Amino acid sequence: MALFDSLYFSFVTFTTVNYGDFELISPAGRVLAGLEAFLGAFLLALLVFVLGRTVRLR
DSSP: OOHHHHHHHHHHHHHTSSOSSOOOOSHHHHHHHHHHHHHHHHHHHHHHHHHHHHHHHO
């Protein structure tokens, strides 16, 4: 298995995006799924940060 495939599968499994229903085969699909997983984790972290800061400042 290539390095990119290993990184893709570990990242997708960690974020539970595209897990179990079907498998993306094309590189473009894998890049989009990885981008979606990254943005989802980033937005969740941003939400937690903003809520934590709001509670702390009150």
